[in-house]
Amino acid sequence: MRDFAGHAALVTGGASGLGLATAQALAQVGVRVAALDLQPGSPSPGILPVACNVADEASVIAALDTAETAHGVARIVVNCAGIPGSMRLVGRDGPVDMTRFAQVIDVNLLGTVSVMSKAAARMMALAPLDPDEARGVIVNTASITAYEGQIGQGAYVAAKGAIAAMTIQAAREFAAKGVRVLAIAPGLFHTPMAADVPPEMVEAITNDAIFPRRFGAPEDFADLCLSMIRNPMLNGEVIRLDAGVRLRAR
Ligand SMILES: NC(=O)c1ccc[n+]([C@@H]2O[C@H](COP(=O)([O-])OP(=O)(O)OC[C@H]3O[C@@H](n4cnc5c(N)ncnc54)[C@H](O)[C@@H]3O)[C@@H](O)[C@H]2O)c1
Incomplete structure (x- = not known):
């Protein structure tokens, strides 16, 4: 999708961190953005905040309806909504609490x-756009823990690994x-979610990066996201955005 202007986008988790930066970057290039979030922010130019719990199907359908009424069917979907989750598979109190894992x-x-399936179904009903007959693009957010999960990250890794695996599927x-x-x-990106990562872990991860040895900025994520949306030859791919870090065996 080379020309963004006038298209509609859905960004989940669009009120904070990576999702907010992506929503803002899309709005800056003329996309009409619906920022779906459990705690929607306040409206800003080009961004419509929409309350949505992505884990609740009725809430997702209602949010997609609201966004569609305001902007039309989205040709761009960016899924950033997510929560952390730290728990050992076998901890001091015994095996993991499956309710927390779930x-x-x-x-x-x-x-x-x-969100991907419901938004894709609507997108598929749109007219194709260009000589490739493209209708739209979906970008999901995995994590490098999908590849090098560390101790206590089982539930998060299971989710992110599945998102990575489902990309080509x-x-x-x-x-x-x-x-x-x-x-x-x-x-590791500098967002409210990362504020909960213990400082010693932040230092270990950033020190293990190749270059640059720092937190990623949400704008770095948004830049890549827009490049991926723009490039019609990119499909079925998971791209690491991590300054070359490989998480240690711990
Ligand atoms: N920050 C990092 O270092 C990092 C690293 C790897 C992956 N990620 C992933 O990036 C994505 C964005 O994370 P972030 O760092 O911007 O975090 P963040 O906490 O700043 O933003 C996440 C947003 O998702 C929203 N959200 C949570 N549960 C929701 C639900 N049920 N329905 C709708 N919205 C919900 C929150 O309200 C919040 O606004 C997440 O999927 C996260 O797992 C983040």
Whole structure:
């Protein structure tokens, strides 16, 4: 999608961190953005905040309806809504509490799949746009923990690994309708979610990066996201955005 202006986009988790930066970057290039979030922010130029719990199907459908009424069917979907979740598979109190494990899967994985599938179904009914007969593009957010999960990250890793694995699968499934599917696997980014990461872990991760040895900025994520949306030859791919870090075995 080379020309963004006038198209509609859905950005989940669009009120904070990576989602907010992406919503702002899309709005700056003329996209009409609906920022779906559990705690929607206040409206800003080009961004319509929409209350949505991605883990609740009725809430997703209602949010998609609201966004569609305001902006038309979205050709761009960026799934950033997510929660952290730290729990050992076997901790001091015994095996992991499956209710807590499932909550992380519900939001991070099922929420992504729910928005992706519901938005894709609407996108597929649109007219194709260009000589490629493209209808739109979906970018999901995985994590480098999908590849090098560390101790205590099981639920989060299970969700992010599944998002990474589904990228090529969903791209194959949606190809006949001209919908591309992509994912970004971020390293450590400076957002409210990362505020909960203990300082010693932040230092270890940034020190292990190749270069630059710092937190990623949400704008770095948004830049990549827009490049991926723009480039018609990119499909079924998960791109690491992590300054070359590989998480240690711990
Ligand atoms: N920050 C990092 O270092 C990092 C690294 C790798 C992956 N990620 C992933 O990037 C994505 C964005 O994270 P972030 O760092 O910007 O975090 P963040 O906490 O700043 O933003 C997440 C947003 O998602 C929203 N949200 C949470 N649960 C929701 C639900 N059920 N329905 C709708 N919205 C919900 C929150 O309200 C929040 O606004 C997440 O999927 C996260 O797992 C972040």
